[in-house]
Amino acid sequence: MTELSPLPSILLVGCGKMGGAMLEGWLRAGLAPSIIIDRHKTDLPAPHQVVRSIQDVPANFAPDVIIVAVKPQKANPVLAELAQRFGQATLLSVMAGRTIASLHATCVQANAQANPVIIRSMPNTPCALGAGMSGLYAPPNATAAQKAHCNALLKAVGETVWVEEEGLIDSVAAISGSGPAYVFLLAELLEKAGVEQGLPADIARKLARGTLYGAGCMLHTLPTDADELRRNVTSPGGTTAEALKVMMAPQAWPATTSTAIAAAVHRARELAS
Ligand SMILES: NC(=O)c1ccc[n+]([C@@H]2O[C@H](COP(=O)([O-])OP(=O)(O)OC[C@H]3O[C@@H](n4cnc5c(N)ncnc54)[C@H](OP(=O)(O)O)[C@@H]3O)[C@@H](O)[C@H]2O)c1
The missing domain is CATH 1.10.3730.10 (ProC C-terminal domain-like)
Incomplete structure (x- = not known):
């Protein structure tokens, strides 16, 4: 996996305990201009921006990776909105449990033309200190560049391992996520x-x-x-x-x-x- 520097541009949806921990590390490591969707945060260091909702993301913003870090039970409306606006995006899910098939189906239900490439990961909160441990899984349709972007993001906040079967992400969640x-x-x-x-x-x-x-x-x-x-x-x-x-x-x-x-x-x- 190649390292990318600076880190790719991101749209981060969900800036709670996990999203916030990764963001702290990414800001230190140097992100390309990025947007964070958060209902509480008031500012971010330039050139990054914080907005309140997906509708507020500027029309010309095309992130390399969209990170979905909301609770699994709250993901469907977020995915539906993302599918309408960013149908062909690279999505990096950090959500426990939710399978690629279920995330993809939710996107397609909202926009029949949507066909995002979804990579799953399971980070942990020590990412905030650059001491995270993340497992990742990419489906066969993910390109080397998409995997490299996701790897670079999680490597910037700790160590990464890749697993060959999607189901093993649940085991990663149980060991290092929790x-x-x-x-x-x-x-x-x-x-x-x-x-x-x-x-x-x-x-x-x-x-x-x-x-x-x-x-x-x-x-x-x-x-x-x-x-x-x-x-x-x-x-x-x-x-x-x-x-x-x-x-x-x-x-x-x-x-x-x-x-x-x-x-x-x-x-x-x-x-x-
Ligand atoms: N916590 C961990 O150690 C850990 C480890 C690995 C993976 N994860 C995964 O990370 C995900 C988030 O967990 P968490 O512990 O960080 O939960 P959390 O602290 O509740 O954070 C979730 C965040 O998502 C925001 N959110 C919800 N709906 C939104 C929307 N439509 N637009 C923008 N923001 C929205 C919430 O904002 P509001 O407060 O405004 O609702 C909240 O800030 C989960 O899927 C979990 O499986 C967590």
């Missing part, structure tokens, strides 16, 4: 357990956050497998071993994690149409 929430939950639980063991709340918070940061840096920087890093912290008969005996009991984290991820994938499939 994944920051699992890590934040662990931070909450460690902090709470620290307080239960007598630590002042501010110290428990600092210890929990600092530990997740340090362990994350090791995972990011070292090629070592996670299980080896874990064993390096675990002296036989020591304190870590006692805690891990509880966490690693078959019905504890191993079973809970598999069941939780399967539940997330199941939910993504419920949102498919």
